[in-house]
Amino acid sequence: MRKSEEAQVHVSHATSDTLLLTLKGSWKLQSGIPPFTEIEKTIESSTGIQQLTFDSQHVTSWDSGLVTFVLRVLTYCTQHRIEVDRTDLPEGVQRLVSLALAVPEQQGTRRLIPSESWLARFGKEVMVTLEGANAMIAFVGDASLAFWALLAGKARFRRSDLSLTIQECGIQALPIVSLISFLVGLILAFVGAVQLQQFGAHIYVADLVGLGMAREMGAMMTGIIMGGRTGAAFAAQLGTMRVNQEIDAMITLGLSPMEFLVLPRMLALSLMMPLLCLYADLMGILGGMVVGVTMLDLGFLQYFNQTQASLSLMDFFLGLVKSMVFGVLVAMAGCLRGMQCGNSSAAVGIAATSAVVTSIVFIVVSDSILTVIYNAIGV
Amino acid sequence: MVMNATPHISIENLTMAYGDFLIQRDLTFTINRGDIFIIMGGSGCGKSTLLRHLVGLKRPAKGDVRYEGESFWNAQPESRAGRMKQFGVLFQSGALWSSMTLAENVELPLAEYTNLTPDEIREIVSFKLALVGLAGFEEFYPNEISGGMQKRAGLARAMALDPEILFFDEPSAGLDPISSRRLDELILELRDSLGATVVIVTHELASIFAIGTNSVFLDAETKTMLAVGSPRMLLEESADHKIQTFLTRGDGKTEKADT
Numbered sequence: 001m002r003k004s005e006e007a008q009v010h011v012s013h014a015t016s017d018t019l020l021l022t023l024k025g026s027w028k029l030q031s032g033i034p035p036f037t038e039i040e041k042t043i044e045s046s047t048g049i050q051q052l053t054f055d056s057q058h059v060t061s062w063d064s065g066l067v068t069f070v071l072r073v074l075t076y077c078t079q080h081r082i083e084v085d086r087t088d089l090p091e092g093v094q095r096l097v098s099l100a101l102a103v104p105e106q107q108g109t110r111r112l113i114p115s116e117s118w119l120a121r122f123g124k125e126v127m128v129t130l131e132g133a134n135a136m137i138a139f140v141g142d143a144s145l146a147f148w149a150l151l152a153g154k155a156r157f158r159r160s161d162l163s164l165t166i167q168e169c170g171i172q173a174l175p176i177v178s179l180i181s182f183l184v185g186l187i188l189a190f191v192g193a194v195q196l197q198q199f200g201a202h203i204y205v206a207d208l209v210g211l212g213m214a215r216e217m218g219a220m221m222t223g224i225i226m227g228g229r230t231g232a233a234f235a236a237q238l239g240t241m242r243v244n245q246e247i248d249a250m251i252t253l254g255l256s257p258m259e260f261l262v263l264p265r266m267l268a269l270s271l272m273m274p275l276l277c278l279y280a281d282l283m284g285i286l287g288g289m290v291v292g293v294t295m296l297d298l299g300f301l302q303y304f305n306q307t308q309a310s311l312s313l314m315d316f317f318l319g320l321v322k323s324m325v326f327g328v329l330v331a332m333a334g335c336l337r338g339m340q341c342g343n344s345s346a347a348v349g350i351a352a353t354s355a356v357v358t359s360i361v362f363i364v365v366s367d368s369i370l371t372v373i374y375n376a377i378g379v
Numbered sequence: 380m381v382m383n384a385t386p387h388i389s390i391e392n393l394t395m396a397y398g399d400f401l402i403q404r405d406l407t408f409t410i411n412r413g414d415i416f417i418i419m420g421g422s423g424c425g426k427s428t429l430l431r432h433l434v435g436l437k438r439p440a441k442g443d444v445r446y447e448g449e450s451f452w453n454a455q456p457e458s459r460a461g462r463m464k465q466f467g468v469l470f471q472s473g474a475l476w477s478s479m480t481l482a483e484n485v486e487l488p489l490a491e492y493t494n495l496t497p498d499e500i501r502e503i504v505s506f507k508l509a510l511v512g513l514a515g516f517e518e519f520y521p522n523e524i525s526g527g528m529q530k531r532a533g534l535a536r537a538m539a540l541d542p543e544i545l546f547f548d549e550p551s552a553g554l555d556p557i558s559s560r561r562l563d564e565l566i567l568e569l570r571d572s573l574g575a576t577v578v579i580v581t582h583e584l585a586s587i588f589a590i591g592t593n594s595v596f597l598d599a600e601t602k603t604m605l606a607v608g609s610p611r612m613l614l615e616e617s618a619d620h621k622i623q624t625f626l627t628r629g630d631g632k633t634e635k636a637d638t
């Protein structure tokens with residue numbers, strides 16, 4: 001850009017107590033605005049300034065850039081009790097400045113962000129965490145009450161919501177569950193084969209895959225898939241409803257969001273999870289079988305018989321119990337984060353992310369607890 | 380019209396705040412049965428917030444709201460929920476349930492609280508939608524209709540159960556002048572035929588003067604109410620500059636708003 005086009009400001013003394021700001025060139029946001037500090041220095045270095053005037057004859061073009069500059073000058077001058085004569089500014093600028101000053105800033109709206117000691121911040125964090133725990137417990141309590149109402153036949157929700165959610169977290173999840181559990185079965189078989197082949201025991205790959213899938217991996221993998229898929233979706237749905245005040249509208253009509261929104265989702269997921277888990281078990285075993293038959297030279301029937309011999313119904317049952325627990329927890333995490341969602345679209349994103357994290361933590365923790373319990377009672 | 384000695388709604392020393400951020404303090408006024416009560420004030424002064432306190436969505440920082448003399452916020456949650464069933468609320472954003480069609484939106488409260496047959500319910504739904512000029516839009520989803528139409532559908536939902544008290548947050552925002560006029564007539568009709576009390580947040584000067592029987596003016600700067608009274612009376616008698624400016628669109632006292 002040519003020198004003459006650039007926005008320039010010169011400070012000079014018109015009289016002993018009047019300062020003249022001469023503005024030149026193109027005052028556009030895109031080409032940059034001169035810093036205000038220079039003027040500030042000049043004013044501070046010269047005493048007895050009472051008035052400030054502008055000369056804008058050589059301003060070739062302007063936009064909000066000039067207006068914000070003038071506003072900055074004005075704020076500074078009001079603080080330092082200097083009168084400002086705006087009459088020599090371009091007329092449009094004068095009008096925009098008057099409009100900007102027409103509504104006085106509302107007192108108390110400027111957020112002061114006080115600097116706090118680390119101790120205070122730590123304390124606040126602890127309080128927030130405690131509040132979070134409190135909210136979680138309250139939510140679990142409310143959800144249990146809603147569940148109780150369901151058992152008593154008094155829960156009110158739309159059956160169509162339930163069937164829609166069942167469809168969403170049942171059939172529509174089949175492709176991804178198939179893929180992941182098939183591959184997990186495959187991986188388990190490979191990992192086992194490397195060790196077992198060393199002493200010619202590769203037939204036991206069938207046991208490893210069968211037991212691993214039925215007791216543990218089937219439930220765990222479906223849990224994590226559903227956490228990322230459905231838990232996040234629940235949080236986003238409920239979060240959006242909160243942002244749109246749809247939940248408020250329910251409350252004012254006396255319809256409990258717990259029964260209308262949370263209950264069908266928890267119900268759908270805890271009904272569908274065991275089914276998905278059983279399906280994942282079978283897909284995983286299939287994956288193991290593919291490795292066994294194609295790479296370990298095991299016969300199809302041989303592998304099948306070995307799997308059948310190593311697995312009891314109890315193993316499947318234990319996995320299903322786990323998956324049901326995961327289903328409840330994932331639905332709970334999703335709905336909890338959704339209901340706690342803040343009032344903006346960013347908050348919906350945070351709610352969805354946090355639902356996934358919460359689900360995974362819930363799943364892993366409850367899985368460890370259940371495994372220890374299974375071990376203790378010897379099943 | 381039934382005129383009881385106790386006012387239908389009384390607001391007592393209500394102070395509203397979001398955390399430390401004070402919105403309004405020391406609000407005290409009453410709303411009589413059959414009133415069309417207008418809540419006025421500049422943008423952001425806390426009108427919607429006041430409505431949230433009246434309908435039970437936000438607990439006051441101080442003070443209370445009484446319905447027919449009974450405390451609302453100091454009552455048990457169950458009795459508050461019972462009271463809330465007599466309300467019909469239109470939110471500023473419409474707040475229609477986005478996963479349901481317009482018909483289902485209006486249907487849900489009817490299906491929950493009445494013993495009508497599905498056919499009867501469907502008839503009532505069509506009637507309510509027709510009242511707000513949305514006949515034929517039963518099977519549309521909220522995202523398939525315009526903002527003004529969503530507002531009107533929200534209105535139909537608020538009226539679904541013929542509630543005793545209607546709370547409308549800017550019902551005419553986003554409506555064309557003719558729909559807006561029709562809405563005024565509808566509100567008057569609801570009051571007259573159903574004996575409902577109507578509390579409206581609105582900026583529409585024409586409807587303020589046409590239907591408002593009483594009003595309160597909230598101010599954002601002083602964070603409290605400046606006046607209570609019928610809009611006409613405020614226009615004629617209030618000496619407050621802010622109220623005069625508001626009621627005359629800043630044109631001074633020379634021009635009387637026409638009805």
Ligand SMILES: Nc1ncnc2c1ncn2[C@@H]1O[C@H](COP(=O)(O)OP(=O)(O)OP(=O)(O)O)[C@@H](O)[C@H]1O
Pocket residue numbers: 343397400402420421422423424425426427428429471
């Ligand atoms: N959830 C919230 N958290 C914090 N502050 C809020 C919240 N909601 C509103 N406020 C603040 O409360 C004040 C009043 O908001 P409110 O929505 O009641 O205004 P209003 O009078 O309805 O305005 P309008 O006419 O524009 O709808 C605003 O200054 C806003 O900053």
Ligand SMILES: [Mg+2]
Pocket residue numbers: 426427428471548
């Ligand atoms: Mg509002």
